[in-house]
Amino acid sequence: MAVNGALPPPTFDLDAWANNYEGALLPLRLAHVATRCPPLARQSLTTAISAAKTGKNVQLYMRLCELAGHLGLDDLRTPDEAWVSKQDEGNKRELSRLEGELRGYKNNLIRESIRMGQEDLAQHHLVTGGPLPDLSNPQSLSTAGYNAAYQAFGKMRDYCTTPTHMAAMTLRLVYSAVLMAVNAQQTGGSAMHHFNSVLANASRLRTAGVKEEEQVKLTPIAIAMTGIAHLGQGNYRDAAASFRYTPAEYNNLGPIHGADFGRLVASANDIAIYGGLCSLATLSRQELIDKVLGGTFRVFLELEPHMRKAISLYTTAKYQACLDTLQRYYSDWSLDVFLGAAVIAGGNGSHVDRLFALIREKSITAYFSSFSEVSLASLASTFPPTTYAQTAMEDEVLSMIDSGRLDARLDALNGVLIAPKSDVRAAVHAEAKRAAEEVERTLLLRLHKVNAALAGLEIPRSKAGGGVGWGEVAAMGDGVY
Structure with a gap:
């Protein structure tokens, strides 16, 4: 587990925060906190090691002890060798029995017994972390760790006899793929392939073919996990759409087929934060008003008032206050196992850094749109450097101009940012000319129809995809423009 840049303590209480989660992801979450926040390293690793010892994953326990040494x-x-030896032997006996x-x-050849036996074996791999890879055989990586659990769950497909069986299997495939993705992120690998697996299985989950009352419970999980997969891949606009359309039933959904995704993967509060940040970074002001503050997603935002406040401040053009509100929770969100993950495997920048940078760029662009020119000093005072944006304002503005994200010119000598001049008079004349030409064209088409009718000619309608012809003349004559 790589140790990333240090963060100040968050606003939440670690023990209360940890009580919101359970399962195999909890120790990984706590390990992420330990690597990013030195003041909480001891507390988080103590909790993570205790949680690991209550389970059966010896590999994870040893990794946590190694991280403590780093x-x-x-x-x-120093690991508890007695516990390691006893648990490892127990895991091997249980694996041999299964x-x-x-x-x-x-x-x-009893299909139901085979399905249940395959499921028991997959669950064993899931709780024990799967077999260790053979270092002499690189191909063994695909069947080691949580990959073994994912493949074992996948083998249930041939023995599922009802849509409910298929839905339960797909749900476990989604969870296993999420675990694989987070594990890959924390060990310096690429999680893209695993997030693709989440997307594929979440899509199947939405069309599982089960009864309506069961599908109503599966759909919120499928949509929320789709959003997390898009977030992990850096597709923030797609992630925002998925989170916005997550049904409110996701909150307090409870266990479905033995898996409570609200505690295993992401709570409703997490969905509010993920969706709010992704929307704020990718949607326009009007879209934020209509689709976020005024849509069904507001139910989630009520769980995180500071996120709702930040979005409201942006929509009312209070950009500095919006960024200040977000900055107060920068540590909290950077300690999240999904938001705080590196955008590029092995890189330093996290998703929350990238999202904050996009929101800052949007704010600067929106602020500048109200002026014909702004001094860099004024711009720097309105948007001071932050944890995620420490470059000089001149360099930041030049970068935005070069990439096309900001339509402006920089007068470096006088330190002034100048908006491109537009000839309003010429624009009005051009629009008037276009309107006059359209009116003239319409009148000519109507005159053609009148002349054709007087000559006793029948004008056929144009077929779909047939291009512009006499059918257009007929349509225009009927008053269809």
């Missing part, structure tokens, strides 16, 4: 926490770096039972089920 962070200089010598009292936590594999033997599955072989017996396959010999008896």
